[in-house]
Amino acid sequence: MKKLLAIFILLFSTSLPQENQPYPPIDLISIPTSGTLPKGTYSIETLLTNNGGVLPKFLIGITENFTLGFSYGFQNFIGTDEIEKNKSYPEFNLKYRVYEESERFPAILIGFDTQGKGDYDETNERYDQKAVGLYLVASRNWNALGNLGFHIGINKNFMEGKDKDLNLFFGIDKEINRSFSLLAEYNFARNDDEIQDTNGIDLREGNGIFNLGIRWSATDNLMLEFNFNDTFKNIKYLDKDVEEPIPFKSRIREIKVVYFEQF
DSSP: OHHHHHHHHHHHHHHHOOOSSSSSSSSSSBBSSSOOOOOEEEEEEEEOGGOOOOEEEEESSSSEEEEEEEOEEEESSSSSSOOEOOOOOOOEEEEEEEEEEOSSSSSEEEEEEEOOOOEEEETTTTEEEOEEEEEEEEEEESSSSSEEEEEEEEEEESSSOOOOEEEEEEEEEEEEESEEEEEEEEETTSSOOOSSSSSSSSTTOOOOOOEEEEEEEOOOEEEEEEESTTTTTTOEOOOSSSOOOOEEOEEEEEEEEEEEEOO
């Protein structure tokens, strides 16, 4: 993994930048980028995940560098079980790009995102996968037979659980053609690798989370995304009835629908 980080740092320091895309990716699969919505643009995003979960999100570009968003998650929305809301109030997302990408430096953005993934455990006050929380991310793009973007950042979640270590993440997006892009990201999950004496918590035990996805720009205003979370199945499940955490089906398939328009 140290070799991968070294490659990322080398690419940031030696690559030739490309002009920002008209609508840069705001996020990859679960990690943020330095992209923001253009001023006067809004997006309505819906994430369909496991256990009939639905996570709607609304984002709006306040300025060219500042994006504000809100989200509100439900469990068992699809199916026959009773619908459950994650919280009684919405989560929010703030993104402010403090430095534009230049010939020598990547774009730099600071943000705050309180929306985690999966079910919210009120007892332990955390989502199955913690929110990013407060973060700083750098992004660089250039033309390599289509746009190629690299993103690396640090984050700290001081809201969920007992493990509040500083965390690191990075990822890439590669444009195949005007319609399709490939996404890949790795979250070290250093703020979520402690074994907890409770039932029903996802454990990493020092392993990170590797996610893959493909994004399809179906029309000028609609994007569809197919994601595979925890591709290497590093997440384990703690069961009080067994002495050691046991693997479970953690490779979650998700579908994301994004509609965007200008006022």
